[in-house]
Amino acid sequence: MTDELALTSAPPVDEWRLPVGARLLHIGPHKTGTTAVQAALFEIREELAGRGIYYPSYDRHPMHAVLAVTGRHSMMGDDPPKQHHWDRLLEDLATADAQTGVISSEFFSEAEPEAIARIVEDLGGERVHVVVTLRPLVKILPSQWQQYVQNGQRTTYENWLHHMLRVPPYEQPNPSFWRRHRHDRLIERWVEVVGRDRVSVVVVDDSQPDMVLRVFESLLGLPDGTLPAVPVATNRSLSLGEIEMVRRFNVEFRGQDELPDNFYSRLVRYGAIQRLKEARTPVPDEPRVTTPRWAQEEAVAVGREMANRIASSGVRVIGDLELLHRQLPDAAEESTSTALVDPEAAAQALFGAIAAVPTLNPVPPAPPVAKPEKVGVPVHKVRSTELVRILARRVRRRLLRR
Template identity: 55%
Template sequence: METDCTRAELPADGDVITPLATGTRLLHIGPHKTGTTSIQGALFEARAEMARHGVEWPAATRHPMEAVLAACARTGMMGDPAPTERHWERLLEQVRGTGRRTSVISSEFFADAPDDDTVERIVEQLGGERVHVLVTLRPLARIMPSQWQQYVQNGLRMGYEDWLEHLLRKPPYDRPTPSFWRRHRHDRLVERWARVVGAERVTVVVVDDRDRQSLMRTFEALLGLPAHLLRPIPDAANRSLTLAETEMLRNLNKEFRANELPEELYSQLVRNGAVMHMKNTCAPGPGDVKICTPQWAVEVAAGIGAEMAERIGSTGVRIVGDMSLLSAVQLSAVQQPAAGTGAVPRIAPEAAAHALYGALAAAAGAPVRHAAPAKSRTVHQTSSRELVRVLGHRCLKRLRLR
């Protein structure tokens, strides 16, 4: 079942957060599903105001994903163009351009750095002793359903409960998504980066889901910014899929693989076409069934969380927030399936129509292969009337050619 983590007391060390020294390069490494997209949007939106207070956002976008993937020797999302070293070099140039001013870089893909050598190279290139690493954490039971549906958006075909079985009960626990435990064995993640920069230059922030603004306030305090300068930016494209939406996509993934279609088609038509348009135009309603984690998995995740909290506490890193949240899991009354309702995950006709339309519009809007730079407007930002006109013209052109 979905989980809600509660605690009885306030964080013991959360009252006062000492700002980092001027000139620090704050490196936020995620990991995934710990509020990264929200804080990246807020930092990017406030970059001009932050600069007036001596803090720079050196990246040209809200998330320098390609640059960080290249730095970690990771491939891009399924069907996307492969990131190159030039992406990383460009980000480094922008970081160096901040001079002696404080700066902040954020990407959850830094958590995918495969080994100490990669971490050491990243830290050295970003400024060596000027780098301070920030890790944001949430309980595993909160992360698992979100991470599963994200993997499905990148081509995963395995159902949620089967995926949990492999993740939690089948050694070596690395199939079919080996990146999960590299990202979310949080004690090892903290230890890996602390070995390189030293425990005194690592801050771990435990995100409290009861207070959606707490992460913003923590970043402001660490960076020496005025309170409430950072504000959440609405982003429908970042919402999680419902169970029915995820199952629709998972079954599409099976058909896609069975027919051996090119991965470029998946990137263009499925992830950036059908799924993106559906997420931007359809908000989940009260009758939509959520992705529910079985009780056995919740309990296993809580046990792992307790073990991770203990190990992180012994590393000597600075901790902001309540570490007991990583293991204190309690079901929320509003998240428990209602007894006797027999809720069945059914995708709304409107959502299915928007998904189909998004795929058609993507097919009309660009060639399959990404030979040209991305356009300034994505498909889901273009009006339906204009997309229909473009699609019609392309269909007529192809008919004439035939």
């Protein structure tokens, strides 16, 4: 029987609180409030240590360590994960052995059963308590597609939805999607290792923005309001025009074989896209990515099936499982908005890419003065495709020299 608890303004701390010295393992999945939790824990990590709670991370979450232990690849162009990243995390936890440890990363959601067994054993076996945060699939779809596009994907939203929802075995173009977001099976994989008594499912209610923070306070025995709501500009969704600009760039980028992947990582993801998110706020009437009605109905049906299986799994549920199969009120028959790029968005993206150029290679010393050479073709008369090839060759030579 599911121990389903309704969230109130004063959560039952004693009932939800984990034992002192436990290892709270927050496994996501993606797009379920993970950034809010991680940003809050990271913001007050020193205060938490004084309260007997250790949050080991050199950033908001230990992504490389988790990718290493789960055997997953890094994002396009990023440095590959290494075993020493995971070993370092374990060493950090060992220094705070008696304290309650909190490890949060949405990339745990992609772990296979063998990796789950190793993770749980490495973190202390019976000391591990798994927390899964969930949001309705219908709200996850557009956010997750955007994330894939920001990692180099070229597929349109409508085409992506068609393949993810209507083309068996529903693995292309992103095999990771259903591993992350078939939430009932995700929970079952972890229950198989840790048992139902040490798994808590938190259904995030978007009408209560700080709800997930209050739940984590209760799990950790913290006073209400301890975990702050930390704004994270880089976590905002892109507008329709912004994300289409990125997607169409991906099409051009993938057509240039000479461009290395870390060119994309440095200049696009951590240059143009990051600048867009940090320096620009879309106006209220700017078109957003919308999910057509047929896809919403498919997602709601899957959400209902997942909610029923979770309810019968015996895990502790905090929140309302019915939220997982509630359809959005603004469903359209098809996505008909025109993707127009605001000039400010284009300017910010271009500036971000240019500002990131020094990260590709240190600025070389000024070359010696050479004799005048024969003047070539002016840049403005070179075709754009040829100019891209020239730039690609130059960047590649610099990277190889480095």
